[in-house]
Amino acid sequence: MGKTKVIELTAEQRAELEKGYRTGKSHCFRTRCQMVLLKSEKRISVEVAAVLGCCEMVVVNNWLVRYEKEGIKGLATRAGRGRPPILSQQNPRHLQKVEAEIKKHPNSVKTVVAILEEELDLVMHPETLKRYLKKTSIGSAAPERGLSRGRRLKKESTKRSS
Secondary structure: OOOOOOOOOOHHHHHHHHHHHHHOOOHHHHHHHHHHHHHHOOOOHHHHHHHHOOOOHHHHHHHHHHHHHHHHHHHOOOOOOOOOOOOOOOOHHHHHHHHHHHHHOOOOHHHHHHHHHHHHOOOOOHHHHHHHHHHHOOOOOOOOOOOOHHHHHHHHHHHHHO
């Protein structure tokens, strides 16, 4: 068995890691903060991995090395991880095509998806387009869901009279 790697934390570092463990935005980040905190208690990596129940000894040691090099910012997931988006906001061709097709067919997401799939050589679900429209704030002319025309007019007239 190899030598146990121990990390000595200052009070400030410990407080920062405990805050990250309690209030971190992602589960992964909180787990990584907990890894470093457990290692600072002179536990072996196998034990830390067993306590967390989510990784192996090598993973614990890798995060410890990254923490030593980069500090708490090194425990955050770096940009560029995960699947790239089907429709990119940075791609001007995607923006132009989506805008043009939404103007032609403002009330039919399925029609727009079919056209985009053909012209951009993509495969996507209608929900993908809806999320893209929400992110880019390209709206359709469709009325709000759940409100009939009569209820919507009544709602607007009560707002005006108040």
